[in-house]
Amino acid sequence: MSGLAGLPVGAILDYASVLIFALTGALVASRQQLDVVGFIFIAALTAVGGGTLRDLLLGRDPVFWVGRPGFILLIAAAAVLVFFTAHLLESRYRALLWLDACALAVAVPAGVAVTMALGHGPVIVLIMGVITGSFGGLMRDVVCNEVPLTLKQGELYLSCAFAGAAAALILTALGFAGLPALIGCGLVTFALRAGSLRFG
Amino acid sequence: MSGLAGLPVGAILDYASVLIFALTGALVASRQQLDVVGFIFIAALTAVGGGTLRDLLLGRDPVFWVGRPGFILLIAAAAVLVFFTAHLLESRYRALLWLDACALAVAVPAGVAVTMALGHGPVIVLIMGVITGSFGGLMRDVVCNEVPLTLKQGELYLSCAFAGAAAALILTALGFAGLPALIGCGLVTFALRAGSLRFG
């Protein structure tokens, strides 16, 4: 399945989720008052953590960002940007929550797209969607000793990821394979997560 | 080395340890009051964590549960069962400790069996037995922010795993390779762990 500029859709989604998750990682780093290299480190851990675990589990060699320095440079730029601007935000935690919701809504379809492209069945697609969406943020929070957002009561974080991945599978089964299924996946994930943030 | 229904013994032990560790993961999730997808997530992390690390380190491709959706469905079933019944238990922590001891006594021989079948030497067999037995529970506790059972003073958790794996090596060296060595491994692990729980 091919997307913009000849890049597969999975790769484009990987870039987008890396960028947004990097911003969330840098926001957590700013709550921890790290130096700029610490910002880049946490941003990178958050941004590539989920996709890296997915690739290791699926035996993709090399892992998606190795050999593509663009990913790391994108992360470094995002981290430096947050390093110089985070103090301008009224509520860093609020920004973090909403950015994280956006990142999740891009990373779940990224995981789904890559796993489907490798020809795996629905159970593995479901799992890899959830893993790609959640593990970067989970590692970010564990390493920074914050209560993991992924597992916080009332956030329903994993349920949103799960429902999004399930939506992709259902749309595919109904004949809307490819881009429509991935867009549906992202919309369902974001809508549920936004609902949980607003009314949860 | 072949076991029931044509499955290698290592695979059968993997199934059994996945099931029991999934139950312990779900019990920890219930202590954390997660939702049902959270139960499945923690159950899965606990159940496949150790074996997954073993497989990544040994370069087994794919990892044991990828491409075998049965593992994930088993975990989901165990998690849902605990989700609906955990409140019936008198002491969830007590149940957790004993189930974890059973899981350890199955996972250590699972790690030993798989590593021996790949032709590795005794040091790597020992390490992989301990890793397969302990890492799932370690990740469960780190992610849920509980004091890791693996490293709690007086539990002698890792020593039990180590002694069990050593027993398998000794039995193999004495001519009791295969099933007898694995059974001895499980018995030694369980006996020591049970002793630690009862008299520790």
Next chain:
Amino acid sequence: MSGLAGLPVGAILDYASVLIFALTGALVASRQQLDVVGFIFIAALTAVGGGTLRDLLLGRDPVFWVGRPGFILLIAAAAVLVFFTAHLLESRYRALLWLDACALAVAVPAGVAVTMALGHGPVIVLIMGVITGSFGGLMRDVVCNEVPLTLKQGELYLSCAFAGAAAALILTALGFAGLPALIGCGLVTFALRAGSLRFG
């Protein structure tokens, strides 16, 4: 690039960093009052954690210590040594900090050497230098529930690793490839880290 006794320089640095990081891991285990198998476990996690992640990410198969039992025996010896002597130290934390600085100054060039030998570009070399230097200690601290040294305010830990890896790249670009670049990398890392410990 070949070093002592026909071993590549990367492998020699891996041995040295494994030994020193194992000592730091065992010191943390002694602060946690674990038993001797716990000492070996934490020592091993610390000692091979960074290099293992590097190898998994780079698709090196097998991981550097699998199939070379020497690494594990070295770790076990270091852990047992600390188990019997840690009480003789005046300040275990002080010893830990300085040993950790030495380990970092060996592990960063180890990561750089291995990654360069595989032909990767500068961004990946930089990343793998930092990962090899920092992840073992990070896992040690996360698992033992200590505030990660890697991320402590004012330690500038990651910045030292980053500067060291950058020094290796700059020296290589200036024509001092190989051993001189790696020695420069280690010296820069250690000098900055020591400065941070003494005046930080």
